[in-house]
Amino acid sequence: MAEIPTISNTTTLKKYLDLDQKGAIIAEYIWIDASGGCRSKCKTLKKKPESVKELAEWNFDGSSTDQAPGDNSDVYLRPVAMYPDPFRLGDNILVLAECWMSDGKPNAYNFRHDAGVLMEKYADQEFWFGLEQEYTLLDSVGWPYGWPKNGFPAPQGPYYCGVGTGKVFCRDIVEAHYKACLYAGLEISGTNAEVMPAQWEYQIGPCTGIELGDHMWMSRFMLHRVAEDFGAKVTFNPKPIPGNWNGAGLHSNVSTKEMRAEGGMKAIEAAMENLAKRHKEHMAVYGEGNEARMTGAHETASYDKFTWGIANRGASVRVNRQCADEGKGYFEDRRPASNADPYQITGMIVETLCGKIEG
Numbered sequence: 486m487a488e489i490p491t492i493s494n495t496t497t498l499k500k501y502l503d504l505d506q507k508g509a510i511i512a513e514y515i516w517i518d519a520s521g522g523c524r525s526k527c528k529t530l531k532k533k534p535e536s537v538k539e540l541a542e543w544n545f546d547g548s549s550t551d552q553a554p555g556d557n558s559d560v561y562l563r564p565v566a567m568y569p570d571p572f573r574l575g576d577n578i579l580v581l582a583e584c585w586m587s588d589g590k591p592n593a594y595n596f597r598h599d600a601g602v603l604m605e606k607y608a609d610q611e612f613w614f615g616l617e618q619e620y621t622l623l624d625s626v627g628w629p630y631g632w633p634k635n636g637f638p639a640p641q642g643p644y645y646c647g648v649g650t651g652k653v654f655c656r657d658i659v660e661a662h663y664k665a666c667l668y669a670g671l672e673i674s675g676t677n678a679e680v681m682p683a684q685w686e687y688q689i690g691p692c693t694g695i696e697l698g699d700h701m702w703m704s705r706f707m708l709h710r711v712a713e714d715f716g717a718k719v720t721f722n723p724k725p726i727p728g729n730w731n732g733a734g735l736h737s738n739v740s741t742k743e744m745r746a747e748g749g750m751k752a753i754e755a756a757m758e759n760l761a762k763r764h765k766e767h768m769a770v771y772g773e774g775n776e777a778r779m780t781g782a783h784e785t786a787s788y789d790k791f792t793w794g795i796a797n798r799g800a801s802v803r804v805n806r807q808c809a810d811e812g813k814g815y816f817e818d819r820r821p822a823s824n825a826d827p828y829q830i831t832g833m834i835v836e837t838l839c840g841k842i843e844g
């Protein structure tokens with residue numbers, strides 16, 4: 486693949502970013518497309534909205550994103566959350582929108598809607614989620630950033646939580662993204678360098694119910710956007726490099742009010758029984774290409790079989806040592822791949838633990 490020429494000039498851009506907007510607000514509407522990517526477009530508002538309810542519905546050409554046929558191409562954007570814009574600053578905002586069709590049904594890729602119904606119905610359980618988003622940074626030709634051209638770095642070992650030249654790559658992107666998430670008010674709980682060089686992780690959570698998916702998707706949008714500024718690409722491919730290199734996951738930490746309370750281990754054990762019964766249903770929404778990652782090696786479990794264990798990083802679900810000792814806490818579902826949809830993951834977990842909603 487050919488190298489992508491860069492013509493951006495961020496120093497010159499700064500001059501324009503500082504221009505007075507004369508009271509107008511830029512609202513960037515962001516939605517999820519058919520391939521698990523983000524799309525966005527901008528609109529000028531006359532005044533600053535106080536709440537997301539003041540934001541107008543909008544639309545886009547769904548035939549250009551594989552989200553609708555050409556002869557009925559309008560897809561509607563319904564704002565569901567807004568955040569301060571870390572790229573434009575001031576009163577400008579980023580707006581997360583759900584996709585809806587003209588017949589009043591959610592778009593086929595709108596996984597937020599169904600998850601939202603479940604979260605609402607079982608709100609009394611007070612679900613908390615914390616997801617660990619792993620990802621890999623690629624250079625302009627699609628090879629992991631900082632890896633030798635046409636070659637491989639030294640074997641894994643020094644890179645996880647590494648410090649120093651040759652051990653970590655693109656820390657600037659990671660730092661910029663972390664700050665951008667905090668500025669936007671996202672519940673980002675930390676970040677670390679991963680086992681494979683040029684692979685990183687950040688965590689979103691704990692968030693209640695549907696908010697986890699909202700914050701996760703906004704953080705993904707911002708990661709792509711920040712990496713664009715630095716001329717790097719982000720991939721959420723769960724096994725970007727075959728062979729003896731770690732894959733990328735989206736470990737999903739889960740608790741209910743009952744699990745967090747005294748004696749909560751009983752509720753966790755009951756959850757394990759329920760999860761074991763619906764392994765296939767979970768794997769179906771736990772990301773594409775996950776078979777290549779879940780080999781049983783590289784801190785993964787086997788793709789086909791459900792297992793759980795205390796402090797076991799080779800099990801489908803891990804209960805951490807502290808939780809086992811205290812008899813309460815949360816569990817970690819290690820199965821989801823890095824490219825899975827957080828609404829589908831959290832929705833499926835709630836459905837399995839609490840029951841399906843008919844209709």
Ligand code: ADP
Binds near residue numbers: 613614674690738815
């Ligand atoms: P690991 O040890 O697997 O690398 P991390 O520290 O990366 O774990 O991530 C743990 C995640 O679990 C964080 O996102 C954190 O917010 C979340 N978390 C902590 N407590 C709870 C809880 N009670 N319920 C759900 N998630 C939780």
Ligand code: MN
């Ligand atoms: Mn046009």
Ligand code: MN
Binds near residue numbers: 617686
């Ligand atoms: Mn982690």
Ligand code: MN
Binds near residue numbers: 617619679686
């Ligand atoms: Mn990790």
Ligand code: MN
Binds near residue numbers: 736
């Ligand atoms: Mn983990």
